[in-house]
Amino acid sequence: MTNILDSVDSRTRLVGENRLELLMFYLGSTQPFAINVFKVREVIKVPKLSQMPGSHPNIRGVAMIRGKSIPVIDLRQSIGMGSIGMSDECNVIVTEYNRTIQAFLVGQVINIKNMGWDEIMEPPSSSGRNNYLTAITRQDFDGQTRLVEIVDVEKVLAEIVAYEVGVSEDVLDPHLTPYMAGQRVLVVDDSSTARAQVSETLSQFGVECIIKKNGAEALHLLKSWCDEGKNVSDEILLMITDAEMPEMDGYKLTHEVRSDSRMSDLYIALNTSLSGSFNEAMVEKVGCNQFISKFQPDLLVNVVQERLRQVVAS
Structure with missing residues (x-):
């Protein structure tokens, strides 16, 4: 518990600072995407994937990671961009959402960026109601300012395992x-x-x-x-x-x-x-x-x- 509290203190000793860390990556294209580091357990090279007959089409396979069987979700396919092609640049981001562990297959991982929530903007209304973004931000890449799209992982997961609203x-x-x-x-x-x-x-x-x-x-x-x-x-x-x-x-x-x-x-x-x-x-x-x-x-x-x-x- 001491380590947990130390971690809390390190993140909240300036409560009200309104900051976050984003893990940025590509999905087999030049468009950068991101998710919040808070949800990330680790980033690893793509392990051996075992196929799951009858599984959701967005699940690329199952991997044994640190002794646990974890579904690996093709994030590019999940947001409507088509399946990501396997290459040496591909990585797996292991995450924890809603008391479950899952991994996302992505392309090259770029970096982690510490920034203020005031630098994060809502997606433009023209992107439509069915987009897979919770927010966007702008960051410099090789001297150029580019748009970074922050993925709505909760929506991605809800389309694989529908959320419940029934109460016991x-x-x-x-x-x-x-x-x-x-x-x-x-x-x-x-x-x-x-x-x-x-x-x-x-x-x-x-x-x-x-x-x-x-x-x-x-x-x-x-x-x-x-x-x-x-x-x-x-x-x-x-x-x-x-x-x-x-x-x-x-x-x-x-x-x-x-x-x-x-x-x-x-x-x-x-x-x-x-x-x-x-x-x-x-x-x-x-x-x-x-x-x-x-x-x-x-x-x-x-x-x-x-x-x-x-x-x-x-």
Whole structure:
């Protein structure tokens, strides 16, 4: 646990700095892509791949990595660019999302870049609703400024294993169910797939979701309520926010909310595909009330009920 806390401290000793690290790579073309280093376990050369008859077409095969059988996903094919050709430049990025380990087959890995979330922008609206990007940024490559596309890995994974919205019966508290209808929850996430999963899960119980795509949008809404003299906790039951978002991440958003006396008591749940003890420690350090692993409907409803239980009892 000491090592975990040391790692948390190293990443959050300047909480509110609003920074991230991107792993940049190619997908068999000259266009650079990226994912957040937070999700990456390691990068290795392509191991021997075993075929899986009947598996999803985007899964290139299965590899034994550090004693574990891990699916290897062709990332180029997954985002609609056609299968990547095997070459000496190809690599495998081993990642952890939503309590599962998977690897992505990519081309040449470029570098890791430390940068501010304010340098990350939403994809242009002209890219359409079905694009596989959560954000874009601009970086210098060999003296030229080029666009880097940040992949919506959650969408890629959801197309291989569909996300769940059904809630186990033993999770539901029959005494609270009547109080759920009409409640409002602020959902902050840059991934359209993640936003849809939260909204579809909670709407079954009559909960209205107010959707914002990043921390800056959410903070603007919260401050506007405060400026109008409204009590934020009367407007929404709680805020469910992603950790990683363009312009302002969930940690910075939480820091800003806690620093404003007008809304510092807002109940905040961090809903992230990052998982494990590291993130539980991170949540405690930055001042969130709860940590939820993404795409876990039972955990999501449990958190909503826990907050509702507090409100009903008060």
